[in-house]
Amino acid sequence: MAFFKKLKDRMFKSSSKIEEGLDAIVEDGGVEEDVSASKPIDLAVSDAGQIQVQAQAALDVQAVVVAEEEARDAERKGQAEAAHREAEISEREAGARAGAEHAEQVRIAAEKDARQAAQVEADRKTMQAAQSAADAAEVARLQAERAAHEEAARIVESERQAQEAKRAEAQRQAEAERLKIAARAAQQDRLAADALRAEDSKLENEAREAELARQADVAAAEETERASEQRQAEAARRAEDVRLEVEREAQEKAAKPGLIGRMLGRGEKKTVVRRELDDDMLERLEELLISADMGVDTALRVTSNMAEGRFGKRLSTQEIKELLAAEITRVMEPVARPLPLYPTKPQVVLVVGVNGSGKTTTIGKLASQFQAAGKKVVIAAGDTFRAAAVEQLQVWGDRAGVPVLTAPQGSDPASLAYDAMEQAARDGADLLMIDTAGRLQNRADLMEELQKIVRVIRKKDPDAPHNTLLVLDATTGQNALSQVKTFQELADVTGLIMTKLDGTAKGGVLVALADKFGLPIHAIGVGEQIDDLAPFDPEDFAAALTGLDR
Numbered sequence: 001m002a003f004f005k006k007l008k009d010r011m012f013k014s015s016s017k018i019e020e021g022l023d024a025i026v027e028d029g030g031v032e033e034d035v036s037a038s039k040p041i042d043l044a045v046s047d048a049g050q051i052q053v054q055a056q057a058a059l060d061v062q063a064v065v066v067a068e069e070e071a072r073d074a075e076r077k078g079q080a081e082a083a084h085r086e087a088e089i090s091e092r093e094a095g096a097r098a099g100a101e102h103a104e105q106v107r108i109a110a111e112k113d114a115r116q117a118a119q120v121e122a123d124r125k126t127m128q129a130a131q132s133a134a135d136a137a138e139v140a141r142l143q144a145e146r147a148a149h150e151e152a153a154r155i156v157e158s159e160r161q162a163q164e165a166k167r168a169e170a171q172r173q174a175e176a177e178r179l180k181i182a183a184r185a186a187q188q189d190r191l192a193a194d195a196l197r198a199e200d201s202k203l204e205n206e207a208r209e210a211e212l213a214r215q216a217d218v219a220a221a222e223e224t225e226r227a228s229e230q231r232q233a234e235a236a237r238r239a240e241d242v243r244l245e246v247e248r249e250a251q252e253k254a255a256k257p258g259l260i261g262r263m264l265g266r267g268e269k270k271t272v273v274r275r276e277l278d279d280d281m282l283e284r285l286e287e288l289l290i291s292a293d294m295g296v297d298t299a300l301r302v303t304s305n306m307a308e309g310r311f312g313k314r315l316s317t318q319e320i321k322e323l324l325a326a327e328i329t330r331v332m333e334p335v336a337r338p339l340p341l342y343p344t345k346p347q348v349v350l351v352v353g354v355n356g357s358g359k360t361t362t363i364g365k366l367a368s369q370f371q372a373a374g375k376k377v378v379i380a381a382g383d384t385f386r387a388a389a390v391e392q393l394q395v396w397g398d399r400a401g402v403p404v405l406t407a408p409q410g411s412d413p414a415s416l417a418y419d420a421m422e423q424a425a426r427d428g429a430d431l432l433m434i435d436t437a438g439r440l441q442n443r444a445d446l447m448e449e450l451q452k453i454v455r456v457i458r459k460k461d462p463d464a465p466h467n468t469l470l471v472l473d474a475t476t477g478q479n480a481l482s483q484v485k486t487f488q489e490l491a492d493v494t495g496l497i498m499t500k501l502d503g504t505a506k507g508g509v510l511v512a513l514a515d516k517f518g519l520p521i522h523a524i525g526v527g528e529q530i531d532d533l534a535p536f537d538p539e540d541f542a543a544a545l546t547g548l549d550r
């Protein structure tokens, strides 16, 4: 409660922005916006048509010239062919005359050849008759011989066939036997396979039924849970409405003067302004939350949840604050987690963030608080680039009695981290907090530097770092969202700490961070002193942000 008062006072810039906005919304009407736009005209169509017509005309003239030229070629070709045909005819007539003379000479020679051929044929027939008789005798002898051979071969062949048939019969019987055995084996296999299939399908059915039953159970459980959540939400809404109603009646009662008051003339009415919750009002509430750096998505979610079931109800600024605070608490509750402490010694906490976000100050505050709570802490001033950061850490270290390990300016932070691991182990420290540089101007260098630190400390403890804290400056507003994205790529961020919530009207960004990334928020800073860092409490934060008294 003590910190809440401080938080509320320090966050007055964020809360007064929201409070003033709420007053204006409740008292005023809506805001209208008009956007108009014009369309350019298409010009190029008629010129293109004209060019196309001209091109077609040029093509037509060219086609006529080509056709005339082709006709002249055809006439020249016909005349040449006629002259050629006449020459061919006279040549063929001269050839025919020479052929007739040659045929007469051939006929005379043929008659002479026929006479000689008749004489030769008579001689040949006489000789042939004698030869035929001798041949017939020889043929008869050869036929008798062949018949004897054939008979012997037939006997041999029929013996061979008889043996062949016997062998084939034996083989057929053996094959029949083999097939019978194979059929018996196949039958047995089939029966076994059928049995296995039946067993498998039985198991499958059982598994399917079990799965269906499980799904039905899950669905029923989900349904029950959903119904219970809905009931709880409805009950909470009803309770909230009743509470508001009671409060309103109390306010109205308090505003009514008593008899003596009336007699003494102290009867001025205390009034409360209310406005009906409608679309316009909702839209203006969204705009107000967006202007408080809550981000569009988160602002929409918060306002629509707040309005659910309350459309048409009349609400005062105070009542809207209460409803908004309840919604913001609901968004932030899941991420409100203190820095986890493990039995590992030393638990290594790597602290990252852009320049000036408050890393050094936060390490100093955390170290002092842990030391005061009886934990042994060692700090490594890993931003070896900035001498001022090292000095600042030494001041915090001296104040809290915490050793601060430093290295010469510009030296390798990874080697300092390694030395710090050794010293922390030697000292039996519970916590080693390593500060790092935040120069985002060169992401590649920074990534290489962070990765090297991680590589080196893992030589001592493969699980280190056990926490990687990203420190964010609330005054950067929506820019904090892109910083989270960048550092998630550079290092394995495990939790957030938001500083400088004092003196800024952009405190709503913490709601957007919780809604968008779901990373644990361990602590918030509202000043430069040691006790200006406190564990994150969503209810306190929501009330301080909306300016609600608790």
Ligand SMILES: Nc1nc2c(ncn2[C@@H]2O[C@H](COP(=O)(O)OP(=O)(O)OP(=O)(O)O)[C@@H](O)[C@H]2O)c(=O)[nH]1
Pocket: 353, 354, 355, 356, 357, 358, 359, 360, 361, 362, 383, 386, 389, 392, 436, 437, 438, 499, 500, 501, 502, 503, 525, 526, 527, 528, 532
């Ligand atoms: N108002 C306010 N100032 C803070 C808070 N936390 C840190 N600061 C101030 O912010 C300034 C920068 O803080 P540092 O801790 O030096 O930031 P850093 O991230 O270490 O910066 P580099 O060393 O440059 O990387 C200092 O003047 C701090 O006093 C806070 O919660 N509220």
